[in-house]
Amino acid sequence: MIKHLLSTQQLSREDVVRILDTAESFREVGTRVIKKVPALRGRTVVNLFYENSTRTRISFELAAKRLSADVINFSSSGSSVSKGESLKDTALTLQAMGADAIVMRHSSSGSPYALTKWVSASVLNAGDGTHEHPTQALLDLYTIRERLGSIEGRRVAITGDVLHSRVARSLSFALVTMGAEVTLVGPPTLIPPDAPLWGVNVSYDLDEVLPKLDVCYMLRVQRERQRQQYFPSVREYSRLFGLSRERVETLPAGAMIMHPGPMNRGVEIDSDVADLPQSVIEEQVTNGIAVRMSLLYLMLGGSSSSAFGEARADA
Amino acid sequence: MPDRLFLKGGRVVDPASDTDAVSNVLVEVGRIAAIGEDAPAGVSVLDCDGLIVAPGFVDLHAHLRQPGREDKETVETGSRAAASGGYTAIAAMANTDPVADHVGVIEEVRALAAQAGLCDVFPVGAITKGLEGESLAEIGELAAAGVRLFSDDGRPVPTARQLRMALQYAQAFDVVIAEHCEDASLAEGAQMHEGYSSATFGLAGSPGEAEEIVVARDLALTQLTGGRLHLCHLSSAASVDLVRRAKAAGVRVTAEVTPHHLTFVDEDLSTYDTNLKVNPPLRSVDDREALRAGLADGTIDAIATDHAPHAVEEKEAEFDQSPPGTIGLETSLAAVLTQLVQPGRISMSRAIEALSSEPARILGLSEHGGPVAPGSAANLTVFDPTATWVVEAPFASRSRNSAFLGTTLTGRVVHTLLRGELTVADGKPTR
Numbered sequence: 001m002i003k004h005l006l007s008t009q010q011l012s013r014e015d016v017v018r019i020l021d022t023a024e025s026f027r028e029v030g031t032r033v034i035k036k037v038p039a040l041r042g043r044t045v046v047n048l049f050y051e052n053s054t055r056t057r058i059s060f061e062l063a064a065k066r067l068s069a070d071v072i073n074f075s076s077s078g079s080s081v082s083k084g085e086s087l088k089d090t091a092l093t094l095q096a097m098g099a100d101a102i103v104m105r106h107s108s109s110g111s112p113y114a115l116t117k118w119v120s121a122s123v124l125n126a127g128d129g130t131h132e133h134p135t136q137a138l139l140d141l142y143t144i145r146e147r148l149g150s151i152e153g154r155r156v157a158i159t160g161d162v163l164h165s166r167v168a169r170s171l172s173f174a175l176v177t178m179g180a181e182v183t184l185v186g187p188p189t190l191i192p193p194d195a196p197l198w199g200v201n202v203s204y205d206l207d208e209v210l211p212k213l214d215v216c217y218m219l220r221v222q223r224e225r226q227r228q229q230y231f232p233s234v235r236e237y238s239r240l241f242g243l244s245r246e247r248v249e250t251l252p253a254g255a256m257i258m259h260p261g262p263m264n265r266g267v268e269i270d271s272d273v274a275d276l277p278q279s280v281i282e283e284q285v286t287n288g289i290a291v292r293m294s295l296l297y298l299m300l301g302g303s304s305s306s307a308f309g310e311a312r313a314d315a
Numbered sequence: 316m317p318d319r320l321f322l323k324g325g326r327v328v329d330p331a332s333d334t335d336a337v338s339n340v341l342v343e344v345g346r347i348a349a350i351g352e353d354a355p356a357g358v359s360v361l362d363c364d365g366l367i368v369a370p371g372f373v374d375l376h377a378h379l380r381q382p383g384r385e386d387k388e389t390v391e392t393g394s395r396a397a398a399s400g401g402y403t404a405i406a407a408m409a410n411t412d413p414v415a416d417h418v419g420v421i422e423e424v425r426a427l428a429a430q431a432g433l434c435d436v437f438p439v440g441a442i443t444k445g446l447e448g449e450s451l452a453e454i455g456e457l458a459a460a461g462v463r464l465f466s467d468d469g470r471p472v473p474t475a476r477q478l479r480m481a482l483q484y485a486q487a488f489d490v491v492i493a494e495h496c497e498d499a500s501l502a503e504g505a506q507m508h509e510g511y512s513s514a515t516f517g518l519a520g521s522p523g524e525a526e527e528i529v530v531a532r533d534l535a536l537t538q539l540t541g542g543r544l545h546l547c548h549l550s551s552a553a554s555v556d557l558v559r560r561a562k563a564a565g566v567r568v569t570a571e572v573t574p575h576h577l578t579f580v581d582e583d584l585s586t587y588d589t590n591l592k593v594n595p596p597l598r599s600v601d602d603r604e605a606l607r608a609g610l611a612d613g614t615i616d617a618i619a620t621d622h623a624p625h626a627v628e629e630k631e632a633e634f635d636q637s638p639p640g641t642i643g644l645e646t647s648l649a650a651v652l653t654q655l656v657q658p659g660r661i662s663m664s665r666a667i668e669a670l671s672s673e674p675a676r677i678l679g680l681s682e683h684g685g686p687v688a689p690g691s692a693a694n695l696t697v698f699d700p701t702a703t704w705v706v707e708a709p710f711a712s713r714s715r716n717s718a719f720l721g722t723t724l725t726g727r728v729v730h731t732l733l734r735g736e737l738t739v740a741d742g743k744p745t746r
Contacts, residue, residue, distance in 0.1 A: 088632075129517055130517040192513075192514030
């Protein structure tokens, strides 16, 4: 298995299948009364978060705890970082303390790559700037596979601020690897001109795309993009690229609505659309724990007897 | 130090006299005394068999950081890096602290260089006071103090009107206005060249057009004013085309390119190596090809290092927080030989012309850049064109942010002579 998870581009189809299959075994752990297996007992997982994040940090924390690892949460505010400590010195400190895995969230693209140069621990990218968010993409694949039974050949539209979205990159690369047909949708200012080289289609017309979809994936759009002149107004953006109740009607029966959260209700997605039965936004969150358990387990090389043996025995 | 040195049996490559032949060179009291004669009795002999003897290199673009950031580089350490790379003259950029917009800083840098005695340093003057792009620096007074090149390097002169004035005003003193061409609004926040790689790496990009727009503006204004323009570190294919057409139309323009833009491309940033973060950014494979072709056909006159030392802790940081720049004085010859001469893209003579005689001409230096002929100042470099080495710290420079770290290059400086004195002997600085 891979040593570090920095980008979904490094994963083969076999890697992805293995991660999702392993996650399936762990999914059941979360339904037990005692939600814990001893797979990573005695191992140390550090959550190194330079950027605020509630769901990703909690999801990783729960995943590590359910595997019986010791978990340290390190956030930049109120730590040595706020006293001006450099990323390298923080990394060397964690290294000296014997971290086995470092889960890193950072606002600068590429920071997890720098971290791998300074620590021997496995590094998991939990979102770096506008680059990638590979665990989000894997939990999304898990959710699609669980709902639709397969990923290959599925038609997926990823709509919104692709240019600045780490989710869009990770998900596009992983979906293409798995043989899905991906269309990126948004205003031309927010889609990189070279995006088709990723193996995806590009459309500026959401209405044209919706009736053919298996998965309608909406991205968070930050209001500050208006100030930066990527689009004239939030109102116009929402009219052209927001998932309204009316637009949902044009989706084929059985199509899924997804969002990585946190949502801007009323901007990229209508409030009541987020709560429709087609929407799997909460399932995404639940599956996130199992997928992150799977990754920590596979990357830290826990023994299969201690993990699945007991998991299956309890089932 | 002996008054006489005999360079025995080297291949003299001197574009200024159109020479490429194995010849002995006799140096006497700082000058070349004879070419092609036998060694006089009692002279110190440097065996140059298998080595190339060339006019000392001249760099149009080095940041020596003194005064202001002596933790990154000083005039002395920068001069030592220059001598190690075969340079006998370098132009020191004006973006120091305080800025070289008045004679005081110019004289300080010159005095420090004279004290170090490793390389002639020609301070560049600021075009605008404080590099703020508002009012012109006292170009006349700086010119009277011997400044030949003026630049607000790091940014262009912001408005067309200001640049027009600078180009016009400078003509009274026969000095050169050098521009860093970059449209600030297109380049805002950019970390690298805009394209497939920037989209994939999730880094904000700046397109080649950010440079080309300003190149086009500057060429138009040079034509309008009849002024004298030099374009720094060209990075894009379209810029090369613009310069080619302007030269054909008689515009008085020269241009430089860096060894790193001739070597690396945007894709090389896939591991977020901050030593490859430079400004202008490394661009596409097509851009690199156009730069190489432009250098070969003379559209681009000179190779300049844009030697930009930065502190270790600044470069060992998050990519978007690390300052742009690579050191370059100690690797330029080897990069040019490896990337251009060895593969047959340019001749050895053209490489030496671009490293020495052309930049000397642009700076108006009579004592540098050849000819390697009796009577000339003995500013020479002797290098081994076949020696292969791996670039690694330590450097003579105080900094180690080299884009070439870890790469294998061919070509190594053996001796450098500044007015007949060895500043580098057997690959090591003499002081």
